[in-house]
Amino acid sequence: MAYKLKEVTIRTNNSEEGMKKIDEIWDDISSGKLPILFDSEHTFQQGISPVSRYSNYSSDESGDYDLSIMAVSVDFFQDIELAVSKGLYKKYVEKDENGDIGVCARKAWEKVWAEQKSGEIKRTFTKDYESSVPSKYTKDGKAHCYLYIAI
Known part of the structure; x- marks a missing residue:
């Protein structure tokens, strides 16, 4: 089984x-x-x-x-996008031209930390989500990272 x-x-x-x-x-x-x-x-x-x-x-x-x-499943992404539209989360989208998923994720997190430090966002530190897509699964051959940060 x-x-x-x-x-x-x-x-x-x-x-x-x-x-x-x-x-x-x-x-x-x-x-x-x-x-x-x-x-x-x-x-x-x-x-x-x-x-x-x-x-x-x-x-x-x-x-x-x-x-x-x-x-x-796809339902998760629909639900989190709805939370973004309601202002409960902020979405960050980054990609890496060379297809390195680690570089892609670091770019996204660095943007979050910079906005946090500057006071542009105030994080709640409850539940944050990351969806990183390796380049072999993307149409453009680039690594993609989507962060959903609770604000």
Whole structure:
């Protein structure tokens, strides 16, 4: 009998060690070791996308937080876009011309932190979401990152 996980959660932070933990969990998901994108028999799950949820912040981006990798359907994106239209979240969209998903995500987060520092946004540190799309899954061959920051 095949099974799949709806989400997996780790406690981490933005330190070098924390970033290594994040890379490791993504490697386990990408390889199918953790059955989020694939079921336990390594069958790819059609119609789902992996989304990162950042929650349970101990303080702000400098402290510990929970990172959950979730398997979501198109309904998730419709719901979060509705939350953006209501002013509950701010959406950030970045891409990397060279297809590097890590560079793409860093660009988006740096924009968030700059706006936070300048006072342009006030984050609530409740639940934030990230959807990063590797270049091999995009029409333009560029990596894309979508951040939804609770404000």
